[in-house]
Amino acid sequence: MTYTERNVAGQVATTLDAIDAGTPVTTEHTGLLDQYHAGGVGAVDKLITWLALSPGDTVIDVGSGFGGPARRIAEQTPATVVGIDITPAYVDAAKTLTTRMGFADRVEFRHADIMDMPVDQPYDAAVTMHVQMNVEDKPAWFAAIAAVLAPTGRLAVWEVCTTDGRQPPWPMPWSLDGSDSFLCTPADLKQAITSGGFDVVEWEDETAWVNAWSAATLDDDAPRPGLILPMLLDDGLTRVVNFADALRDGTLTVMRGAFTKAAP
Ligand SMILES: C[S@@+](CC[C@H](N)C(=O)[O-])C[C@H]1O[C@@H](n2cnc3c(N)ncnc32)[C@H](O)[C@@H]1O
Incomplete structure (x- = not known):
């Protein structure tokens, strides 16, 4: 079982308290803490470009983690976001x-599972980043996302696949021992998303970009809070290193997808 960390908010609050009150904390500043996916804020920006959000648009971030993607969307666009x-x-x-x-005026978070979520409003767009690896029935997962979108809804995904069926060494960021990991190939994931009720606009392999980002991040000495993601996660450093290795050696692939909700 993964995602069993407990006092994450307490650790985050302590870190934030150590930053001078009045100092603006930007999404660039927290990117290595709250972006729980390969590629940091730059990956979110790639999804934002396709979503082309306008004032009044609403976005649902499915599997929002520590909220980094939702806040980046709110910072870079006029939309409101529910994670x-x-x-x-x-x-x-x-x-x-x-x-x-x-x-807090444009981003909110709810404890929910998309599979049980009541449709309180149709959203204009959905994003999901590094979540479907934990989902066995992927067509049902994407159908549940389609169900909360307006008829013209857009979906942007940033997802991990097994390149050719091989499994990576565990632990990984989304699974400690593989028992809750359901990796599939890029072709099977695209098929699952279309079966769930979406038409494909773009389906791009971003692994080379992610590997370049990882290499540059290691060399980067930009200011950041004292806490970074591996310190928040159980066995965090091993998980992050294993993930980077599996992307570099070709076991895993990161796919970016842009979709529109299919006509009924
Ligand atoms: C690897 S993290 C990615 C978090 C976030 N999308 C990001 O990129 O920063 C995966 C997240 O998916 C969440 N998750 C897994 N299964 C879920 C489900 N059925 N419904 C909602 N969230 C889920 C986990 O709790 C975790 O926060």
Whole structure:
């Protein structure tokens, strides 16, 4: 079982308290703490470009983690964002960061599973980043996302696949021992998304870009909070190193997809 960390919000709050009150904390600043996917804020920006969000648009971030992607969308676009996540401790941490970073008027987080979520409003767009690896029935997962979107809804995904069926060494960021990992190939993931009710606009292999980002990040000495993601996760350093290795040696692939909701 993965995602069992508990006092994440407390650790985050302590880190934020150590930053001078009044110092603006930007999404660039927290990118290595709250972006729980390969590629950091740059990966979110790639999804934002396709989503082309306008004032009044609403976005749902499915599996929002510590809320980094949702806050980046709010910072870079005029949209409002609702993040949902199944892990209560992550939702608490997302709320703590959002309040401290000044996004609470346009970003909210709820503890929910997309498979059980009531449709309280049709969203204009959905994003999901590094979540479907934990989902066995992928067509049902994407159908549940389609169900909360307006008829003209857009979907942007940033997802990990097995390149050719090989499994990576565990632990990985989304699974400690592989028992809750359901990796599939890029072709099978694209098929699952279209079966769930979407038409493909773009389907791009971003692994080379991610590997370049990882190499540059290691050399980067930009200011950041004292806490970074591997320190928040159980066995975090091993998980992050294993992931980077599996992307470099070709076991894993990161895919970016842009989709529109299919006509009924
Ligand atoms: C690897 S993290 C990615 C978090 C975030 N998307 C990001 O990129 O920063 C995967 C997240 O998916 C969430 N998750 C897994 N299964 C879920 C489900 N059925 N419904 C909602 N969230 C889920 C986990 O709690 C975790 O926060």
